[in-house]
Amino acid sequence: MARVETGRVRRPAAARREQILAVAADAFAVAGFRGTSLAEVAQKVGVSQPGLLHHFDSKESLILAVLQQRDLQDEQHVEAQFQGVEVTTREWLMAFCRRNETQPGLVRLFTVQSAESLNPAHPAHDFFYQRNQRVRERIARLIVADQEKGRLSPSLDPAATAAELVSLMNGLQLQWLRDPATDMCGLFETSLLRLEAVPGTKA
Template identity: 40%
Template sequence: MTGGYLKGRIRREDIISAAAVVYGEAGYHGSSLREIAKRVGISHAGLLYYFPTKEALLAAVLERRDAEDSEREQLTVPPGLEVLRHFVALAEHNVRHPGIVDLYSRLAAEAVAPDHPAHEYFEEHYRQARESVIGSFRLLATTGELREGVDPDFAALTFIALMDGLQVQWLTTPADVDLVGSLRFYLRTLLAVPLDPED
């Protein structure tokens, strides 16, 4: 690895980090490449060398977020209780990193517009999240670990929605919202078995 290449990698990562902070503060639409360049301490032209468009930088921020999430929480474990435990662990991690939650909530709300550059990303994000959880709830239904009469598909959809809605409410009124406790409460209403020994 040459010094120049390494320097380029570091600079690129710095820009992505600064962009994540600015999106969290001002939203994607409210941000500018000029402002992000200023935070990193480089020129506007210097930033354009790495990210020629706002969209290219947004894509890099989202890619990094996904890579970090899946590395940390291994959300690709086989279906079952373990998947639900990983989502609870993800929530525990998020509570300690409100900046990540803020960025995600802001972008998700902006990107409901079909012409937003992150719209497809979030469509795909929701599909994947639901699929991963649907598989688990369906399996738990067959093993009798899901409470009788609970529809696995509705359980999955509402579980993902609850995580999202809790995050915004928690960011707004942190003292009133026990984010992880609320998720555990919800899983207790759905499951016929304890989620884990703490439950």
Template identity: 30%
Template sequence: MTESEPVKRGPYRKTEARRREIIAAALQVFSASGYRGGSLKDIGALIDIDPSTILHHFPTKEALLEAVLEDKEAHDVQGMPELATIDPATIPAQFIALAELNNQIPGVIALYAIMSAESTTDGHPSAEYFRARTEHTRRTFRTGFQRMADAGLLAPGITADYAALSTFALWDGAQIHWLIDPEAVSVTETLRTHLQSITIVKIQ
């Protein structure tokens, strides 16, 4: 901690701890029931508080959803490799490492799978978030695969556009199958096989 950073103590620390507890409970409920199916009562029941207490920390259910999505965004930023700057030959391995990291947080992956599908319905509060997030992820993937193409590392006939879209779609789809039947599906191995088929890089 630097001298310029405030020390969190007293009521502030308790408030922040309660906010984190509510976000974690909301993640669990939204992952199981979706945003519209999961209620503030369900969230409160997990941590033995009333919905009014939740609304003290988050003025609306939509504000709570935004906080949950911000938490996931922070995780994504920490896990996503810098595809624009790293050695292009290491990009497939970086994807595999991120898939392995995601294996440790099935609740977060379930939230993303359910909410991204639910966001396509009329009037959903996270529609813009998922539209922008999808575009950003696809663009990031394309940047990495274009660098691989420029280095001659994509398989013959594979373009950066195809590599980005197919990898993104397969990864999302494999995660849904994994959530349904984790014993039968390995996201990491499915992704590894795909990346080996569209690149000429040997992936460990």
């Protein structure tokens, strides 16, 4: 049970860590990495700054923990949907799109941090580079599998098509964040269906 000491609520370490990550995600999404201070996060959490640093020893480690946690949770959520099932390129990508529709704050976080991390000095620069490579490679493998099953045209270049789809999804997310009325997933699925509309291929 949580205890109150010196005006603050003492939470179990794991619960406090989760609380810090949630508050930090909101702060980074709104103000970016440079515009967010550890003092601000600590105040919103209800801990001292040294107390926050007990869990994350720097702002750099905090932003990386936020991004890594979100990425892992999304991957686990989607992979659980297709456990033991052969998934198509469209099904896999649409599962992520539908997931993103439910968490605009986290989509904003990734959009803001992805742009900021173009600066090589940004602490998430390598994270986003490696993530982009990993996602594109995963999509390319799905495309190859779909081509082998006759679902997609063999004329498609898997790597180039994967890069195009990632760029499309990123662009649609930005439009959706600017105007929530944008049918992000509907537009994305329409583009994916065009790839499947190949004469002579199997459904």
